Amino acid sequence: xxxxxxxxxxxxxxxxxxxxxxxxxxxxxxxxxxxxxxxxxxxxxxxxxxxxxxxxxxxxxxxxxxxxxxxxxxxxxxxxxxxxxxxxxxxxxxxxxxxxxxxxxxxxxxxxxxxxxxxxxxxxxxxxxxxxxxxxxxxxxxxxxxxxxxxxxxxxxxxxxxxxxxxxxxxxxxxxxxxxxxxxxxxxxxxxxxxxxxxxxxxxxxxxxxxxxxxxxxxxxxxxxxxxxxxxxxxxxxxxxxxxxxx
Amino acid sequence: xxxxxxxxxxxxxxxxxxxxxxxxxxxxxxxxxxxxxxxxxxxxxxxxxxxxxxxxxxxxxxxxxxxxxxxxxxxxxxxxxxxxxxxxxxxxxxxxxxxxxxxxxxxxxxxxxxxxxxxxxxxxxxxxxxxxxxxxxxxxxxxxxxxxxxxxxxxxxxxxxxxxxxxxxxxxxxxxxxxxxxxxxxxxxxxxxxxxxxxxxxxxxxxxxxxxxxxxxxxxxxxxxxxxxxxxxxxxxxxxxxxxxxx
DNA sequence: CGGGGGTTTGAGTCCGTTCAAAATACGTGG
DNA sequence: CCACGTATTTTGAACGGACTCAAACCCCCG
Numbered sequence: 362x363x364x365x366x367x368x369x370x371x372x373x374x375x376x377x378x379x380x381x382x383x384x385x386x387x388x389x390x391x392x393x394x395x396x397x398x399x400x401x402x403x404x405x406x407x408x409x410x411x412x413x414x415x416x417x418x419x420x421x422x423x424x425x426x427x428x429x430x431x432x433x434x435x436x437x438x439x440x441x442x443x444x445x446x447x448x449x450x451x452x453x454x455x456x457x458x459x460x461x462x463x464x465x466x467x468x469x470x471x472x473x474x475x476x477x478x479x480x481x482x483x484x485x486x487x488x489x490x491x492x493x494x495x496x497x498x499x500x501x502x503x504x505x506x507x508x509x510x511x512x513x514x515x516x517x518x519x520x521x522x523x524x525x526x527x528x529x530x531x532x533x534x535x536x537x538x539x540x541x542x543x544x545x546x547x548x549x550x551x552x553x554x555x556x557x558x559x560x561x562x563x564x565x566x567x568x569x570x571x572x573x574x575x576x577x578x579x580x581x582x583x584x585x586x587x588x589x590x591x592x593x594x595x596x597x598x599x600x601x602x603x604x605x606x607x608x
Numbered sequence: 609x610x611x612x613x614x615x616x617x618x619x620x621x622x623x624x625x626x627x628x629x630x631x632x633x634x635x636x637x638x639x640x641x642x643x644x645x646x647x648x649x650x651x652x653x654x655x656x657x658x659x660x661x662x663x664x665x666x667x668x669x670x671x672x673x674x675x676x677x678x679x680x681x682x683x684x685x686x687x688x689x690x691x692x693x694x695x696x697x698x699x700x701x702x703x704x705x706x707x708x709x710x711x712x713x714x715x716x717x718x719x720x721x722x723x724x725x726x727x728x729x730x731x732x733x734x735x736x737x738x739x740x741x742x743x744x745x746x747x748x749x750x751x752x753x754x755x756x757x758x759x760x761x762x763x764x765x766x767x768x769x770x771x772x773x774x775x776x777x778x779x780x781x782x783x784x785x786x787x788x789x790x791x792x793x794x795x796x797x798x799x800x801x802x803x804x805x806x807x808x809x810x811x812x813x814x815x816x817x818x819x820x821x822x823x824x825x826x827x828x829x830x831x832x833x834x835x836x837x838x839x840x841x842x843x844x845x846x847x848x849x850x851x852x853x854x855x
Numbered sequence: 856c857g858g859g860g861g862t863t864t865g866a867g868t869c870c871g872t873t874c875a876a877a878a879t880a881c882g883t884g885g
Numbered sequence: 886c887c888a889c890g891t892a893t894t895t896t897g898a899a900c901g902g903a904c905t906c907a908a909a910c911c912c913c914c915g
Binding site for chain 2: 461463503518
């Protein structure tokens with residue numbers, strides 16, 4: 362990840378082909394028949410986004426959906442006072458912007474690349490056409506959206522019943538699944554694509570509080586932080602945070 | 609509402625007919641063609657639930673969806689410690705249980721009648737059949753689910769950025785749209801179907817805090833409470849709560 | 856080498872919680 | 886219709902977690 366100038370896949374190489382896409386069998390598009398994948402392949406527009414670049418912006422007319430091939434993307438929502446809050450993260454294999462596609466004409470959130478990203482755009486008309494020809498695609502999105510909803514409500518419940526430290530532990534646990542690599546000594550290492558402010562947004566808290574929790578985690582040997590690099594010496598210690606009784 | 613022994617519609621009268629349903633043109637079923645409405649009409653099972661009765665319970669296998677004709681329903685989720693928290697309310701014209709229908713096999717929440725309710729059950733097979741024959745129905749649910757999701761995330765943002773008093777004002781404002789009736793003197797009156805505990809659940813707070821906020825609202829003449837009866841003497845005062853600057 | 860943003864630390868405050876008790880409303884049976 | 890037991894709601898006092906404001910720090914980059 363840190364080793365720069367790597368131009369290997371998934372960022373370089375030949376123009377991507379939907380038939381060979383690594384997500385071919387796992388995204389909501391997996392229900393598509395050969396012909397429909399061909400449509401997808403012909404109409405998709407693939408782009409690379411550098412960290413900080415926007416894929417779409419809140420308030421823009423919703424012109425289609427975006428399928429993430431690789432990279433991490435922040436979905437942010439601007440509150441009335443203009444402050445953009447990170448509401449969720451999305452990664453390779455996931456489709457973004459589909460919610461606003463079904464709900465209305467306008468993106469209600471912004472999507473910003475957190476790392477270097479490869480993203481395929483599928484325009485409105487093509488999605489509509491595929492949806493018409495293949496009702497299973499709609500069911501796929503229905504299924505996906507239902508999970509999103511479960512997730513959102515789970516978060517809501519947690520924010521009411523768990524303190525910030527515990528929610529931070531939950532967050533680390535979720536991030537580790539995607540970013541951590543195991544070391545020889547049994548510890549886990551990862552580099553977060555998130556600023557302290559972003560972490561605070563996710564937790565519904567403030568950067569100062571995040572810093573203090575990090576400090577407390579280090580004191581208790583739950584996790585060691587150095588900038589965006591995190592070491593989890595012992596996963597069990599972290600698991601104890603979310604469930605002290607071990608039940 | 610308070611005048612008891614009224615056996616008029618929507619609770620008495622002839623067996624309900626989907627073609628004459630007041631929600632015929634407004635629910636997600638409105639996309640159905642004549643034939644399909646006939647299917648609905650033939651297969652639906654209509655029931656009356658008294659306050660406190662369950663429509664379905666968390667953990668039950670999901671056997672279909674329920675369409676609310678009349679009444680208020682609480683969707684509750686049990687946390688690991690067995691305490692059932694009110695997560696949202698649903699009313700006439702809305703379909704419940706559809707989320708779990710699309711997401712999995714099991715209801716992840718319970719539905720409890722808050723008032724006397726008339727509810728139509730549509731079994732799994734019928735819904736599947738309608739969905740197959742009429743892709744627009746899927747899109748309808750997609751649309752509905754997208755709004756649910758927006759709503760859930762809106763709530764999440766609010767719970768992080770607004771204090772409990774302001775969230776309570778938001779709640780009253782939302783409840784008034786459905787329950788309040790205007791009085792001659794310009795004030796609004798309503799009877800809530802919610803206990804203090806339920807209100808606290810929605811706000812992500814405690815009954816004691818709710819009581820204190822009510823007390824504060826009365827001191828400031830924003831709202832007057834007497835049990836579950838609420839008087840809002842001046843709507844502007846309530847609106848000021850959610851937006852002190854009037855911008 | 857001097858900005859400058861993000862991050863950390865510190866001190867003080869406040870909102871909301873907790874625990875406990877009192878008051879009130881509610882349902883039931885006499 | 887009233888008495889009684891129970892559940893809900895309200896009140897009080899004290900505590901504590903997280904926030905605010907402010908300053909110092911640090912790292913990254915030019």
